[in-house]
Amino acid sequence: MRKKKEEKGIYNVKAISKKLGIQPGTLRAWERRYQIVTPKRNEVGHRIYTEHDLTILKWLVDKVNQGFTISQAVDLLSEQNQDSPSLFSSDEVLNVRKEEIAQNIFNALIEFNEKEAANLVDYALSLYRIEIVLFEILSPVLNLNLYIPKNVTDGQIQFVRSWLRLKVLSIYQQIPVYPYLAKVITLTPANEDDEIKVLMFSIFLKLRGFEVYYFGQIDIASLQSLLSKLDPSFIFSIETNDMRLSKQLLPLIKENFTGIQLGVIGKGNESYNKEIYMGNELKEWEDWINYHLHIDGVALEQSN
Numbered sequence: 196m197r198k199k200k201e202e203k204g205i206y207n208v209k210a211i212s213k214k215l216g217i218q219p220g221t222l223r224a225w226e227r228r229y230q231i232v233t234p235k236r237n238e239v240g241h242r243i244y245t246e247h248d249l250t251i252l253k254w255l256v257d258k259v260n261q262g263f264t265i266s267q268a269v270d271l272l273s274e275q276n277q278d279s280p281s282l283f284s285s286d287e288v289l290n291v292r293k294e295e296i297a298q299n300i301f302n303a304l305i306e307f308n309e310k311e312a313a314n315l316v317d318y319a320l321s322l323y324r325i326e327i328v329l330f331e332i333l334s335p336v337l338n339l340n341l342y343i344p345k346n347v348t349d350g351q352i353q354f355v356r357s358w359l360r361l362k363v364l365s366i367y368q369q370i371p372v373y374p375y376l377a378k379v380i381t382l383t384p385a386n387e388d389d390e391i392k393v394l395m396f397s398i399f400l401k402l403r404g405f406e407v408y409y410f411g412q413i414d415i416a417s418l419q420s421l422l423s424k425l426d427p428s429f430i431f432s433i434e435t436n437d438m439r440l441s442k443q444l445l446p447l448i449k450e451n452f453t454g455i456q457l458g459v460i461g462k463g464n465e466s467y468n469k470e471i472y473m474g475n476e477l478k479e480w481e482d483w484i485n486y487h488l489h490i491d492g493v494a495l496e497q498s499n
C-alpha cells in the first residue's frame with residue numbers, strides 16, 4: 196500500500212501569526228499548553244507550519260473571536276474530531292457541503308423551523324471560518340429566493356430575510372471588540388437585503404480590528420451630528436440603484452469632513468467618482484481598504 200505523502204511545512208511563525216491575527220507569543224503558548232499543532236522544523240531549526248496546521252488554527256481563532264476561551268475552543272475541536280472525522284476534509288467535499296447547508300437552511304426557514312435553521316448555522320460555524328459562513332452559505336440563502344417553488348409565499352420569503360438579518364446581526368454583536376485600526380461608521384439603505392450585506396461587511400471589518408459603529412438607516416442631519424462626535428476615518432455603505440446614497444454623502448463629506456473617506460460596496464458607475472467604489476468581493480474590499488490605509492502608513496492584514 197502506498198504511503199500518503201507527508202504535507203510540507205510552508206509558513207514560518209511570522210507568516211502564520213499575520214494570517215491568524217494573533218501574536219507569535221500567543222501561538223507558542225497555545226502550542227505548549229494544548230498541543231493543538233506540532234509544527235515541523237526547517238534546516239536551521241525554525242518552526243514551520245503546514246496548510247493543515249493553518250486550517251486548525253484558523254478554526255480555533257474563529258471560535259475565540261466568537262467569544263469562546265481558547266480552552267473551550269480546543270475542547271470543542273476535540274469533540275468535533277471525534278464526532279466528525281471529516282471536519283478538515285478535502286475542499287471539494289466542503290464546497291459541496293456549503294451548498295447543501297445553504298439549501299437546508301432555506302428549506303428550514305420556509306417551513307418556519309427556526310431551531311433547525313439555527314442548528315445548521317452552528318454546524319456551519321464549526322466547519323468553516325465566519326466569513327465563509329457569511330458569504331458562501333448565508334448570503335447564497337438570499338439568492339435562493341430566485342429559485343423558489345411556486346407554492347412558497349411572499350410571507351415565507353420575508354420571514355427568511357428577517358431571520359437572516361437577525362442571525363447576522365447576532366454574529367456581529369457576539370464578536371469581541373479589540374479595535375486597533377481605524378474608527379469607521381457603516382450605514383444601510385432601506386432595502387433589507389442590502390442591510391444584510393452591510394452587516395456582513397461590518398463583520399468583515401470588525402474581524403480585522405476596525406472600531407465599527409453600525410447605524411443601519413439614518414438621515415443626513417443625524418449623521419452629520421454623529422460624524423462630529425465620533426470623528427471616524429471611514430464611512431461605509433452599499434450603493435442604491437439610483438446612486439442616491441453617494442450623491443447625498445459625498446457633498447456632505449467634501450464640504451464638512453474632508454478627513455473622512457467614503458467607501459461604497461459595489462462596482463458603481465464609472466462616470467461617477469469611481470474612487471469610492473470597493474467592488475463586491477472580499478479580495479476587492481481588502482485591496483481597496485489596504486490602499487487607503489497605506490496612505491496613512493498602515494496596512495490591513497488579510498484573513499486568508
